[in-house]
Amino acid sequence: MASTVVVLDNGAHTAKVGLANQEEPRVVPNCIMKAKSERRRAFVGNQIEDCRDTSALFYILAFQRGYLLNWDTQKTVWDYIFSKEGIGCSLDNRNIVITEPQMNFPSVQEAMLEMLFEQYRVAGMYKTTAADLAAFNYVADSEERTTMQTLNCIIIDVGYSFTHIVPFVLGRRVLEGIRRIDMGGKALTNHLKELISYRQLNMMDESHVVNQIKEDVCFVAEDFKEAMRVHQCEKKRKEVAIDYVLPDFTTIKRGYVRIPGRPRMDEETMQTVPLCNERFTVPELLFNPSDIGIHQVGIPEAVADCLKACPWQAHRELLLNILIVGGCAQFPGFLPRLKKDLRALVPDDLEVSLICPEDPVRYAWYGGREVATSPNFEEFVYTRDDYEEFGVHGLNQR
CATH class of the missing domain: 3.90.640.10 (ATPase, substrate binding domain, subdomain 4)
Structure with a gap:
């Protein structure tokens, strides 16, 4: 049943979470906060709204340099999210759609799998990335008869720790084309x-x-x-x-x-x-990370470079479907500047079109909801039986 599926876009700054039958996700800070004014109490997630004085707020983050490494903090936040105070339902015997960073470390993937199956007792999980879910939502939103199998697009995910440029050709991620900038x-x-x-x-x-x-x-x-x-x-x-x-x-x-x-x-x-x-x-800094000594190119050059790893036949469509998600996409003037800089880097005979959704922060979550309510969702779920039989290695074979 779709209503039992939990969708969790687990970002480094905020977790976007909700049931697949809900209209909107809740956006919860993915950290524990401590305030000088109330030393005895730690604030988890949205509890920070109760804090009278948030000056000199101290953050304990679950993510370090873009990867989920502090599991105690993450468990505290997830316990809050799946309590009555959070979304009001537990993960026990439910399926979950959950995101992870691009090119996630195997050890981090294993730890996540272990925690979800053994501590939260989920019935099954579907693990993906925010870029994949954004691409899925883009297909669901498109007026034309685009399907995931025919989709050519570039997702620019301007996140908290990194910016990722992820090209999709015929609905599949082009792994050699993924670019990461250590700027967010x-x-x-x-x-x-x-x-x-x-x-x-x-x-x-x-x-x-x-x-x-x-x-x-x-x-x-x-x-x-x-x-x-x-x-x-x-x-x-x-x-x-x-x-x-x-x-x-x-x-x-x-x-x-x-x-x-x-x-x-x-x-x-x-x-x-x-x-x-x-x-x-x-x-x-998103356009010139070298201004603070990070020896990497900016977003426009990274997009132009990611094109080189994609088949030339797809270039025209890729440049017509550049989707920007993530909190930093909301800066006024971001789109016109990116378009102007990209225009100077790609061939003149190819058009450049950028799309920034109304809500770039929650866009991937809506894609997760589309995945969870799709008719063949059950086929892709890694169930508890699979986990008990094949352990963590079975998921990678999948």
Whole structure:
């Protein structure tokens, strides 16, 4: 029964989880958080909403450098997710669709299998990647008569730890074409933290607040060299420079951009951070990781390079179906800039078309729901009987 299937897109920053018969997933922070204000209590998942003061929030992450290594933390988060407080149902005797990173280590895969079958007693599991689910959802969404077997597309997954470029030709991942850039939302937040701490005020312990600043004010410049002239022209500077009012956690829970001439109550006494070129130099790392010493190409060059590993007959369709998912896809100006840079790198006779869904964070989860409710889903599930007979090695044979 489709209703019993749990879909879990287990990301490094957030876990998107829900039952296959639900319209929307819950988005839960995939970590344990500790606050200075309440030292005795650890906050798991959405419990952080109960915390009065989230300054100097300390994160204990399940993922390290993009891979699931801290199993104690992950188990604590999963226990919360599959409790009454979470989605309100246990995994006991249910099938689960679960995601893992691209090219995941065999030892991590084995540990996940063991935990799901032996500790959570699942009936069966279908293990996949977020890119596969995004591609599946893309087929389900397409108006034309595209099937998974005829799909040619490139998925750009701009995640928390990495950015992956994954090409699909005739519905199958081209393994030689997958490219990984060690740049994602976490590195951008850390870089913004360093810039603010160096130029304005020490915020090195304020990952939570700086992440909110990044989400609220950062954008991608269409022409970076031109944008950097903000310091030569007063008119341009006025367009970019802002004051960000920091939360005090008594009257203001989340910071905001000060609107000149329209002060809010007590705004004069609030602490503010002036921001100017930080707003676009931080997301620029997705296009030029070498700016902070990471000797890798940016997303446009990685896409152009991934094409070389794909059959030339598919190039036209691949460039017409570039789907962007992940939290960092939401930066204003990201799509036009990526299109402009890609256009300069690929042959002139090929068109470039980028698609960014309305909800790039949950897009893969919706693909998981499509998989779980498809008529032949049961054929692909690795059941408890399979696990008891073949152990962890049977899954890889599959």
